[in-house]
Amino acid sequence: MDFKELLILAKANHSKALETILxxxxxxxxxxxxxxxxxxxxxxxxxxxxxxxCVRNFRI
Known part of the structure; x- marks a missing residue:
C-alpha cells in the first residue's frame, strides 16, 4: 500500500491507517x-x- 492510499484510509477514519501514519x-x-x-x-x-x-483535513 502506498502513502496516498494510506492517507485516503486515514481520512476515512480507518483506525489501522491512522495508527500507521502516526x-x-x-x-x-x-x-x-x-x-x-x-x-x-x-x-x-x-x-x-x-x-x-491535519491528516483528516488534508486535501488530496
Missing part, C-alpha cells in the same frame, strides 16, 4: 516535543492531536 511520524513528533532538553509529554500529546486533525 507511527511513521512519531519520531518527528517526539523530537519536536523536547523543550530545553526535556521531553514534554503534554506537548507530545497535543502534537499528536494536531497531527491527526
Amino acid at each position: 507511527s511513521m511520524y512519531r519520531p518527528l513528533l517526539m523530537k519536536e516535543a523536547v523543550v530545553n532538553g526535556t521531553f514534554d509529554e503534554d506537548l507530545f500529546q497535543e502534537l499528536c492531536i494536531v497531527f491527526l486533525r
